[in-house]
Amino acid sequence: MALFKRKDKIQKTTEKLESPYDKGLSRSRNRFKEGLFSLFGRGMKIDADFLEEIEAFLYESDLGADITEMILNEIEAVSRKKDFLSYDDIRDVMIDIFEQMFKDDDLTVPIDDHHPCVILVVGVNGAGKTTTIAKLAALYREQGKKALIVAGDTYRAAAVEQLDIWADRAGVDIIKNLEAKSSSGIIYDGIQAGIARNTDVILLDTAGRLHNKAHLMQELNKIQRVIKKLIPDAPHETFLVVDGSIGQNNVVQAREFTKVTPITGLIVTKLDGTAKGGSIIGIRQKLHIPVKYIGLGETLSDLVPFSPALYVHAMFEGF
Ligand SMILES: Nc1nc2c(ncn2[C@@H]2O[C@H](COP(=O)(O)OP(=O)(O)O)[C@@H](O)[C@H]2O)c(=O)[nH]1
Ligand SMILES: [Mg+2]
Incomplete structure (x- = not known):
């Protein structure tokens, strides 16, 4: 089963507003979501100049060089199949890569397994x-x-x-x-x-x-x-x-x-x-x-x- 429900409709419920993640990460979201949206909006044609712009954006987002390169390669691959890429396409590329990275992480802390x-x-x-x-x-x-x-x-x-x-x-x-x-x-x-x-x-x-x-x-x-x-x-x-x-x-x-x-x-x-x-x-x-x-x-x-x-x-x- 996929870790992320990427096509979720955005629902403006109080519950979501109160999520510590949504609140605590608002500054990062301003950069990520709004930054990407302002780059892509409803659709952009990917050429070499535009790829450079995306690259600069990803570097500034502090993802690190390796992940940035993986994302750029994948964007190029998708752009060969589609004339115009939108915010949703880029988001999906990034979510796929993030999902791959975290998928085998053991997030448990063994507080029930030892005493003390x-x-x-x-x-x-x-x-x-x-x-x-x-x-x-x-x-x-x-x-x-x-x-x-x-x-x-x-x-x-x-x-x-x-x-x-x-x-x-x-x-x-x-x-x-x-x-x-x-x-x-x-x-x-x-x-x-x-x-x-x-x-x-x-x-x-x-x-x-x-x-x-x-x-x-x-x-x-x-x-x-x-x-x-x-x-x-x-x-x-x-x-x-x-x-x-x-x-x-x-x-x-x-x-x-x-x-x-x-x-x-x-x-x-x-x-x-x-x-x-x-x-x-x-x-x-x-x-x-x-x-x-x-x-x-x-x-x-x-x-x-x-x-x-x-x-x-x-x-x-x-x-
Ligand atoms: N905004 C914010 N400040 C934090 C957070 N965690 C720690 N701090 C602040 O970072 C400063 C250093 O924290 P401290 O626990 O003394 O660091 P230590 O030297 O590693 O023990 C303090 O002013 C904390 O209030 C956090 O998640 N958010
Ligand atoms: Mg200390």
């Missing part, structure tokens, strides 16, 4: 790790899980305080130590506490400001070791949080993380504040890691499980 389920969260400074951890805790709590947050960013006292406030808002316990000297020490204590308290999900925050690759590697290796000392098959999920508003620039940084620790899922944040929503496609394609959640705002409820179908709907059909 240990989730490690990594990423560069400012990507949105701390905020995302609070959002995840709130989400799992809503699902009836007992969640625990561990303040593993020991580089700044302010980071622990920030997480403390978030944990309070989310209504979940936090393990912290303002005097802690190392991330791995507090993470060890946190997991021990999580086991003792019969926790369902343990969320581990980490520092993003690690001045060089050797340091990053050393720190993450140490964290992995202490986690495994207590729970040999943990972490059960390692999320890399990336800032969606900087788009493809994430790829280089993200690769550094994948070299030092196995990443099982991506979380793309700040998609509400940017027109670069297309970057999900490029990042996913380059890193070959499934996107499991997206961040669409700064409050607790602004994290949603990633759904390729809803994402594509919001980019091409939403309001």
Whole structure:
């Protein structure tokens, strides 16, 4: 069965207006849908000049070079069969390519398979790790899980305080130590506490400001070791949080993380504040890691499980 209902009639119902995808991705939709519509309108003849214009548009949409090329090739192929291509034709080409890319992604998070389920969260400074951890805790709590947050960013006292406030808002316990000297020490204590308290999900925050690759590697290796000392098959999920508003620039940084620790899922944040929503496609394609959640705002409820179908709907059909 097709993932996307591409020929859906646009229905102006309140339900659709309230979809977090349609609302959160409105800036990207302005670029994608309206940008494409203004290029193609009801129909355009494809020649070399026009292909260049499309190419420029796709590059600016931050899809990445490979996907851009795939789309252009497919547009050329379709244009050999049809004199005039319309917005609908281009949308269908793009949806087909996106559908192919996401079709084998495993989007599940194993919170029901482990007790406790240990989730490690990594990423560069400012990507949105701390905020995302609070959002995840709130989400799992809503699902009836007992969640625990561990303040593993020991580089700044302010980071622990920030997480403390978030944990309070989310209504979940936090393990912290303002005097802690190392991330791995507090993470060890946190997991021990999580086991003792019969926790369902343990969320581990980490520092993003690690001045060089050797340091990053050393720190993450140490964290992995202490986690495994207590729970040999943990972490059960390692999320890399990336800032969606900087788009493809994430790829280089993200690769550094994948070299030092196995990443099982991506979380793309700040998609509400940017027109670069297309970057999900490029990042996913380059890193070959499934996107499991997206961040669409700064409050607790602004994290949603990633759904390729809803994402594509919001980019091409939403309001
Ligand atoms: N608009 C928006 N802002 C976000 C989102 N996620 C995080 N932020 C903001 O990004 C900034 C950095 O977040 P933080 O969680 O401290 O990042 P960390 O350094 O990786 O822990 C904060 O101001 C957050 O409110 C999001 O999905 N949308
Ligand atoms: Mg942080």
